[in-house]
Amino acid sequence: MNRESHRGLKFDWITIVLFLLLVGFGWLNIMSASHEGEITSYFDMSQLYGKQLVFLGLTFVLIILILSIEAKFYERFASIIYIIAMLALVGLFIFGKDVNGARSWYGIGSMTIQPSEFAKFATALAVAKYMSDLQTDMNTLKDQLRAVAIIIVPAILILLQNDAGSTLVYSSFFFVFYREGLQQIYLAIALSTIILAVLGLKFGIIITGIIAAVMIFGIYFFRRKKKGLSIVQSVVILLVCVSFSAGVKLFYQHVLKPHQQNRISLWLRLEKDPAKLEQMKKEEAYNLIQSEQAISSGGWTGKGFLQGTRTTGKFVPEQETDYIFSTVGEEWGFIGSSVVVLLFMALIIRILYLAESQKSQFSRVYGYGVASIFFIHFTINTGMVMGLIPTVGIPLPFFSYGGSGLWGFTILLFIFVKLDSNKINEW
C-alpha cells in the first residue's frame, strides 16, 4: 500500500464530520440565543455570534496546526504540556481575573482566556503518558495513587478558583483507570458511594442503614460458599456505610454553601414545606424552570430557527453558554434535541471505538480520556438543563459560547484524530 498517496484520507472522517455538524449547529444556536435585534451580518463583532464565528475560524487554523505536528510529539511532550498547563492554573492566583466570583481567566486586553479549558487535554495527555509507561501497573496502590495525583492537582487548583463544575470533569478519568485495569472493587465502591450519598440525603441515615444491611447480609449469605465475607467484615462494611452516609449529611449541612444545598435539595425534592420550597425555587431554580419551560414549549418540531419566544426574550439566563441546549429544545423541538443527543452519543462512541482499535496504549488511553471528558460534559450539562441533575456550571462542548472552551475541546479531539491517523505507523 502506498501510504504517501493516502495521506490526506487516513484521518477518521466520521469523527471530523460529527465535529463539523456539532460546531455548525452549535453556532446557529448561539446566534439564536445571543442576537439582539435584527441580524444584519454574521460577522457583526458587537454580537456574540459574530465573535464566536471568529473563534470558529481560528479553530480551523488550530486544527491544521495540530494535524500537521507529528503524532509522536504529543507523547513525548505530554509531561511538559501538563506542567505548563498546571503552571498556567497556578498563575491564575496571581495574574487571574475575577469573573462572576470565579478566578478562572487571564485577561489580555479585552480578550480573556480560561486555562482550565486547556488543562483538560493536558491532563488527558499526562494520564495517557503515565498509564502507557511500562512500569505502571494499575493494580498497585502506589501507581493508582500516582495516577490519581495527576488528575487531583488540576482538580484542586480549579476548585480553589471556585469553579466546582470544571472540577467535576476530572472524575471522568475514573472510566480511563477502570478501562486500564483498576480493580472491580473500585467500581463497586464508586457506585455504592453515589447510592449511599443519595439515599442518605433523601431517606435519612436509619433507612439507608437498613437498606445497606439487607444488601450486605444478602451478599454474606449468598456468596458465603465461594469467597465469603466474614461476619466481622460485614459488620465493619455496614458501619462504614452508615458513617459515610452520616458524613455526607454533615457535609451537606455544614460544608456546602447555601446555594449548593438548595440545588441538591431541589434535585432530591428534600424540602417539604411549600412556602420554603417556593422561596427556594425563586432563588435557585429560576434558570432551571425557565430552561425547562423553554425546552418544553418546543414540542415535537420546535418553533423554528430564531423563532423561539423565550430565546428571543432572553428568558433563560446564560442561555448562550451553559444553557444553550434550551435553545435547541425550544427552536428545534424534540426532533432537533434528540438529534443533538444522538450526535454526541455517536461522537463519543466513535471515539471509544477508535480508542479500542489503537495499537499504542498511549493513544488508547488518551482516546479514552477524550471520550470520558466529552461524556461527562455532555451528561452534566444536558442533564442539568433538562432538570435531571442538580445545577452545575459546565459548558456543552462545541455548543456553548466561548473561545477557550471551543479551542480546548477542539485541541482535545484533534490530538486524538492525529494520534489515530498515525496508528498505522506504530508497528
Place this chain on the structure above:
Amino acid sequence: MRKLLLLLTVITVGLLFIARLFYLQVYKKETYSLFEDNAIRKVYDYPKRGYVYDRNGKLLVANQPSYDVMVIPREVEPLDTLEFCALLKITKEEFKKKYDRAYNYSPRLPSPFVPQLSKTDYAVLQEKMRKFEGFYIQKRSLRDYQTSIGANVLGDIGEVNRRIIEKKPYYKMGDLIGKQGVELSYEDVLKGVKGIKFIQKDRFNKDIGPYKEGKFDTLPQPGKDIKITIDSKLQEYGELLMTNKRGGIVAIDPANGEILALVTGPSYNPNLLVGRERNKNFSRLFLDTIARPTWDRGLQAQYPPGSPFKVINALIGLQEGVVDADDKVTCRMGYYYGSRRLTGCHHHKSPVDMNNGIAQSCNAYFVSTYRKIIDKYDDAGKGMNIWANHAKSFGLGNYLGYDLPVGQKGRIPDGDYYDRAYGDNRWGSTYIVSNAIGQGEVEATPIQLANMAAAIGNRGYYYTPHIIKEIEGDTIPSKYTTPKYTTIDKRHFEPVIEGMFDVYNKGTAATLRIPGIDICGKTGTAENFIKIDGEKTQLTDHSIFVAFAPKDNPTIAIAVFVENGYWGSRFAGRMASLMIEKYIKGEITRTDMEHWILTHSLENEYAKPYSGEPFKINGETTLQVIEKVQPPKDNDLNNSIKINANSTNQN
C-alpha cells in the same frame, strides 16, 4: 467487560435523555398557544362599541373614553405606595385589598386595579405611570347616554365576572359586557371584535418589539350600530306620565310588532350606571326592593289582567259557537248561580248583548259566556284546555320571544292545572268563573296585553314584539317578520272590535275620547292583595287599560298598567289616551287631562302598606295632589333618581 462500561453508560445516558426530552416536549406539553405564552405580552385594542339610535335616527347611546389602571401582580416592584394612592385617590388599606384581590385572581394575568378614572385623574397619573412597575393604563370605552330615558330598554354595560370569563374566553378580566336591556341582548352585535397586538417580552418584562413583526396582530373591528324600535319622544312622554306611579306602559306597532315605547315606573337615569359610581348606584337601585326600579314592570310584572281579558272570552265564545253577538244576558248586579251570586257587577243597563257587554264591562255577561265555553263538552277539563289553547294563541301564558333579556310567562290555566289543584274531575266551570273577567288564575304581563291588543287590532295575527329595528349591515331575525296567527277566525273580530270601539263611545272610557281618532279599548280594574305580617290584605285596585288605534289598520296597540290606580279609566285609561294622541298626532290637545296626570301622585298609596298603620283602599281614599311634574333634563342625574324620595320615606 471493562471495555463496555463507558459504552453502556453512554448509551444509557443518551436514551435517558431522549426519554426525558420526550416527557418534557411531547408528553407534558400542552398545545402551544400564543395566548398562553408568557413571553408574549398581549395588548388589546378595544373597538368602538356600536351606537344605539331610536326609530327616527336620534342618537341614544354613544361612547366616551375611560381609563382603567390595570395591575399584573407578579410584575409589581416595590413602589412609593403613598404617592400612588394619592394619585389614585384611594387609601393604603384599599390598595392592599385591591392588590390581594388581583393576586388572588392571578399573579400573572392583568386585573383591573382602579377602573374608570376621570380624565383629570388620568392626565396626572399618565405622566407618573412609568414609576410604577406592574401597573399600566388600559383605555376602554364607556357608554355615554345622550338621554335620560329608557334605562330599562337601553340597559347598561359592566365588568365581566369570572363566571363569564370561564364560559366565554373572549372576555378578559376588566372587559365590559352588556348587563341589561339591548346592551345584553345585542352584545354580540354591539361589542365588535377586540384587536390584539403580540409583543415580545424579555425576562425583565420589558417589551422588545412586536412578535414576528406583528404577523399575528389583528385590528379591532368596530361594533355595529343598531337602531331600535323605540320612539324616543313617545318613550319620554310615557316616562313623564308614569312619574310618581308604579306600573308599565307598552306600546306596539301592530303592523310589524315593533315596540314603540316600553315604560316602567319608577325608572332611573341610565347615566347613573356609568363610571366609578356605577357599583354604588347599582346597589342602591337594586336593593330598593319595594319600588324596584331595576325591575321592568312592562316585561316582568305579572298582574291579573282584569277586564281587558274579557274580549278574549268573547272571541273564544264566538269561535267555539257557544254565543252569538246578539245573544243577551241579564245582569242583576252580578252573575247568579242558582241563588248564589258568583260575581258582582256594577250598575248598567240590562240585559246586555256582546257589544254592550264589552262597552259596559258587564261581569255577568262574560261569566255566562265563559261557562258556556267550558261546559260545551261534558268534561270541564277538555273545555278548559280548548279555552286555554285559544287564549295562548294570543301570546298569553308563555314567553313571547321578544329580544329583551327579561320577561315572565304570565299564566293561562288549563284543565291539567285545575286537575292538579282540585283533583281529577273534581271541579267544574263554576269553580273558576274568575277567569272570565281576567281575575283568578289568569295573569299576564303588560307586553302580553299590548300584544293581545295588536292581535285583535290586526283581526287575528300578530308579529312577535321586538326592539330591534335595524342592525348596521345585517338583517333582523326572520322570526320578527313572520306573522303568527291566532286560532280565532277573522270574521269573529268585528263584533268584538265594535264593542271595544263603543267603550269609548258610550262605555267605561267615554270621557277619554280623542277628537279625530277612532280608538278601540278596554278598561280594567283588578283586585289585588299582598301579605302584610302574614295577613292577606287587599290593596287599592290596579288600573288597567288596553287599546289600539285607529280602529281600522291600527298603528299603535298599547297596554297601560298602573299599580293601585283604582278603576281602569282613572289613570291607565287617561295615560293610554294621551300616549295614543302623542303618537298619532304628535301633540297633546287635551292639556287638562295631561295636567291631571302630572299633578296626581300615587306615592302615598304605595307608602300605605309599609306605614304600619291601618289604611283604607279604593273609594275611601283621596288622591295625592302634587306640583306638576317637569320633564327631566338630560344629564341631570339627581332629577331622575325617582327612587330617592321613596327609599327615605320607607326607612
